Amino acid sequence: MKRDDYLSWDEYFMGIALLSAQRSKDSNTQVGACIVNQEHKIVSVGYNGMPTGCNDDDMPWEREGDFLNTKYPFVCHAELNAILNRSAGSLQGCSLYVTLFPCNECAKAIIQSGIREIIYYDNKYADSDATKASQRMFLLTGVTCRPYHHTERQMTLVL
Ligand SMILES: O=c1[nH]c(=O)n([C@H]2C[C@H](O)[C@@H](COP(=O)(O)O)O2)cc1CO
Numbered sequence: 001m002k003r004d005d006y007l008s009w010d011e012y013f014m015g016i017a018l019l020s021a022q023r024s025k026d027s028n029t030q031v032g033a034c035i036v037n038q039e040h041k042i043v044s045v046g047y048n049g050m051p052t053g054c055n056d057d058d059m060p061w062e063r064e065g066d067f068l069n070t071k072y073p074f075v076c077h078a079e080l081n082a083i084l085n086r087s088a089g090s091l092q093g094c095s096l097y098v099t100l101f102p103c104n105e106c107a108k109a110i111i112q113s114g115i116r117e118i119i120y121y122d123n124k125y126a127d128s129d130a131t132k133a134s135q136r137m138f139l140l141t142g143v144t145c146r147p148y149h150h151t152e153r154q155m156t157l158v159l
């Protein structure tokens with residue numbers, strides 16, 4: 001008999017975004033992203049972290065203080081990493097599963113890459129200007145955004 005409690009596509013791809021977020025060294029916000037093509041094949045994943053070659057232990061992870069002593073000018077966002085990490089092919093028509101609604105800088109990269117759909121898990125900075133700018137650009141360019149529909153499924157991985 002066919003098993004019926006298998007993961008839906010949305011659960012599967014958001015699950016991979018959530019798992020990827022667990023690689024983040026950011027103690028405040030861990031973000032994961034998973035890019036999927038129209039054939040439901042994963043083409044890339046990413047999480048927020050310092051640029052390759054910038055040692056995590058030598059970089060600031062603070063949120064406040066002098067700008068250059070915070071993480072903000074340095075950290076590479078999960079969505080940008082996922083866009084840049086793909087090994088081959090175009091992202092035209094792809095969907096992005098991401099654990100946090102994209103900021104305006106990532107929105108630009110998302111639009112330029114050809115990604116046409118965003119599924120986001122959390123939108124904790126919904127009131128920020130960055131989010132408002134993203135929404136404006138997504139609306140203008142026809143990139144659809146939908147919140148992830150939580151299924152309340154609990155999963156435990158024994159690693
Ligand atoms: O869309 C995003 N993608 C993403 O990877 N990030 C990262 C950058 C930072 O490491 C962290 C945000 O830090 P904080 O919530 O402490 O301001 O999340 C942040 C956003 C939205 O701001």
Ligand SMILES: [Zn+2]
Nearest residue numbers: 077102103106
């Ligand atoms: Zn961003």
